[in-house]
Amino acid sequence: MTVPTDQHKELKKDVTFRIFRFNPQVDSKPYFDDYTIPVERGITVLRSLNYIKEHIDASISFRAFCQAGICGSCGMRINGLSQLACTTQVWDVLVKSKEPGVIKVEPLRNLPLIKDLIVDMDPLVGKMKHYSNWIESTMPESSMGKKEFLVSEEEFLRYDKATDCILCASCVSECSILRANKEYVSPAVLLKSYRMNADSRDALHEQRLAELVKDHGVWDCTHCYRCQETCVKSIPIMDAIHGIREDAIENRGMKDTSGSKHAEAFMTDIAKKGKLVEATLPIRTNGVIWTLQNLVPMAAKMIMKRRTPPPPPLVKSAKGIKTFREMFKEMTEHVKQDHKSHKK
């Protein structure tokens, strides 16, 4: 939502585009070039870039194709935020500029830079391949073309929104964990994996899920919600990530990875005490050896500062825990019933 200002009332004004430049074959380091052009209200950032390329400097490189928010090729950072240049209006970003009248345009983050505003999408494509982000049909080849593959509306609604993804990589650019480790699966790949795994026509569900729960996979997401917040198609990407986790717990149990063990601890503690028993969380997540190696030096400091969480017997249950436990169990019965009726 943008706030109406005087700036909005103007129909035309000079705007400076501060564009990230880097040609690794020529330049020793990146720099910015300023281009000031007259811009009319209603013009997008992409049209402005096209104007600059056509009339001022043909050496600027960027990707663009459909100009209508469909192909996903013009993802870039505009005033620091990853979005599509073709659906972003100059007037809308101008009100958020740190320096009045200046719009900063930079390449997406977390992907290797090729030139100026162009990043290399190959690592993302490689991950899509690694996590088998396509449908392999469960229908025998002999039946293909002879019968329909019906999908219920209920099933389709589970991945309807996920199919809106146009692979623009804005979420990839904003991801906190990918920024910390380029090996991480990345949100766009998790979204696509969720979409394939939720499809009843797909035969790769288990194989894909087994890959997703490994290191650098679904459990490494740190729930920062940056992917979802930046998505140019407003796809609830975190729901998809949580969906994969829910699926992993249901199909693989809660003992196979540190991520699932960590999640299980919350369920167990709430059922028992209504409170999280933090003192044993590291051991329950990663075992005794990991905890000794990783946390003992810190624990010493914490003990000195009286900052250690209380041992399990000293964690007081929430008031009224008896009735709470009964209610929690009652819901467990509901969930069991739900699972039975789903299987039917």
Place this chain on the structure above:
Amino acid sequence: MKRYAYYLSCINESMTKEVDRSIELWQKELGLDFVKLHEGTCCGGSNLDYVSPKHFALVNGRNIALAEKMGLDLVVSCNTCLMTIRSAKKKLDESPELKKEVNDILKKEGLQYKGTSEVRHLLWVLIDDVGLDTIRQKVKVPLKNYRIAPFYGCHILRPSAVLGHDNPVDPSSLDQLIEALGGATIPYKHKNRCCGFHTLLVAEQESLNVAAEALQEAIEAKADFIVTPCPLCHTSLDGYQAKALKNAGIESSIPVFHLSEMVGLALGYSAKQLGIKRHIVG
């Protein structure tokens, strides 16, 4: 005096006890009366929602229903508890079937989730209910000598469809509070970034890298301290600071304060009273 039901976050009851202690010191001075919700349970810490969405709705529907029974809004001082309980509220408000299922069980305790109580962060209550002008008048020791890096944390900003108080791209509420307390904020790109807390036990290296980046920017900008409205961000940025910075090859350190401690300092309480000495980084 404005009354609120105050949600007890697990971490504030165990590792970051200084949060609730410092709030207790100054709440009355700002005309706030927080009634502790001892019957409340763990929100699920952004994990229960996918382990069992229905238990998640029950647990947090109950947490809110407890406040509703008292006719009060629910105030939370941990970002993740805030986001988690508000997410459950949104789900319950949007699904009459889920609401009925939860309420059928809550009857056992004489509770009912109606959707009448708001779930709000302490920071929002300070800004919207107490007001910056009142806070300015109450300040006894302005934080005028401090350059402060405001670290909002994720779950007070995102998902904005659930939170919606601040602009997630360029939040300002904490900045406004700092200025009302007489302090100066530094331009801080990491203000709306992540602290890495939620993967500290699952993807430690990645989490430490995330924390180190936020610390490094504040150190290089010569901030006197970082302040955060979230005890989980505090644990990542203070508790794990030495490890994160060592891992990143940075030889320096920076204190990290809770929002409640910063308010306490400006209202004239000592570092000892506020529990600041309990922090790992001195």
